[in-house]
Amino acid sequence: MEVEVVIFDCDGVLVDSEILALHVLERDLTPLLPGIDVAALIDNTAGLSTGDILTRVEQRTGLTLPPGTLSTMIQAIDRALDEELQPIPGALEAITRISTRKAVASNSSMESVRRSLARAGLTAHFGEWVFSADMVAHPKPAPDLYLYAAQRLGVAPAHCLVVEDSVSGTTAAHLAGMTVIGFAGASHVPADQHEQLRRAGATLVIDQMKDLPALIDGWSRVTDKAEC
Numbered sequence: 607m608e609v610e611v612v613i614f615d616c617d618g619v620l621v622d623s624e625i626l627a628l629h630v631l632e633r634d635l636t637p638l639l640p641g642i643d644v645a646a647l648i649d650n651t652a653g654l655s656t657g658d659i660l661t662r663v664e665q666r667t668g669l670t671l672p673p674g675t676l677s678t679m680i681q682a683i684d685r686a687l688d689e690e691l692q693p694i695p696g697a698l699e700a701i702t703r704i705s706t707r708k709a710v711a712s713n714s715s716m717e718s719v720r721r722s723l724a725r726a727g728l729t730a731h732f733g734e735w736v737f738s739a740d741m742v743a744h745p746k747p748a749p750d751l752y753l754y755a756a757q758r759l760g761v762a763p764a765h766c767l768v769v770e771d772s773v774s775g776t777t778a779a780h781l782a783g784m785t786v787i788g789f790a791g792a793s794h795v796p797a798d799q800h801e802q803l804r805r806a807g808a809t810l811v812i813d814q815m816k817d818l819p820a821l822i823d824g825w826s827r828v829t830d831k832a833e834c
Contacts, residue, residue, distance in 0.1 A: 609706055609825050610765040613755055613784070615653075616712035618771035618792040620697050621722045624652045625794040626686045631659065634682055638671060639663070652794055653772020655713045655745045656680055684718060693726035694792060696815035701731050703819040709735035711755045711768075713745045713775070735759065747774040749782035756782070767822065771795070773806045780807025787812060787821065 618624040628648060635644045647666060651659045656679055664671060701708060708731055712719045716738040723729045723736070737755040739745035746752075756763045768779035771789045779786045788803030788811035796802070800811045812818065 608765050609767045609822060610761045611707045611709055611756075611759055611767070612704060612822060613709045613711050613752065613766055613768045613779075614701075615768075615770045615772070615775045616710050616719050616722055617714060618652060618694075618794065619769050619789050620694055620701075620710070620728060621687075621726050622692050622694050622792050623687055623722060624771070624792055626690055627656070627683045628652065628794060630683045630686050631656075631679060634679060635663065638675070639667060639669065642667060650773070650796070653713065653746060653770075653774030655739050656683065658745065680715070680718075684721070687718070687722060687725075691722060691725050693728070694789075694815055698727055700815040700818045701728060704822055706767075706822060707735070707759070708732055709737065709755055709759060711737045711751050713739045713751070715740055746772075746778035747781075749778050752779050752782035752784060756784075767825065769818065770803070770808070773802050776803050776806035776808050785809055787818070789813075789815070791815060 614620055631648055632644050647663055648659060651662065657676055660671060660676055660679065710719060710732050719736055719738050723732065737751060739751060742750040742754050744750045752768065753763065756766055763783040766784040768784045768786045769789055770776045770779055770786055771792055776786050776788060786808045788808030790799040790803065790811050791813045803811050
């Protein structure tokens with residue numbers, strides 16, 4: 607494939623935010639769900655929107671959460687991100703070395719994504735090419751967000767390389783017809799993350815962001831040789 611654009615997920619790929627969000631959800635849902643193991647309930651939900659996680663909680667428990675729970679949870683997660691968010695080690699250096707056009711496609715709100723990118727010092731590397739779940743009707747794992755990003759970027763899905771850390775996001779990009787590199791270097795990943803991402807459609811999985819530029823350069827060299 608010819609790589610025309612590299613599209614990054616944000617949470618768990620550029621910033622180490624998934625672990626913070628899960629901790630907030632576990633802490634704030636526990637008083638609302640007495641007698642229920644909330645940690646087990648929200649296990650393997652990384653990559654889903656907060657709304658989808660709460661919907662899954664209601665479906666699995668048969669309970670209805672109080673009105674306003676979603677907005678309260680989003681505000682609590684945003685506060686945690688403002689106070690504690692850290693970039694993924696090596697992300698800034700890797701992105702600086704990648705000369706291919708870059709974009710972000712995240713299941714978080716645009717406001718949250720913009721704040722995360724700013725905190726990690728990455729805003730200038732993506733410019734206007736930032737896409738969020740509030741731009742489409744169906745967030746990841748549906749392919750809508752990635753297809754929308756490709757359309758806006760003017761690039762065929764087959765020429766998009768996606769970096770994803772979650773099963774949900776990998777599934778979305780794979781369904782969109784894009785090549786996916788899985789990333790398993792964030793704090794929240796389970797022991798079998800490599801296998802989960804491969805099953806969801808990742809071509810390969812890396813543990814360190816520093817390995818990404820060489821991989822993308824390798825794809826470019828293969829493309830150049832094929833055209834000679």
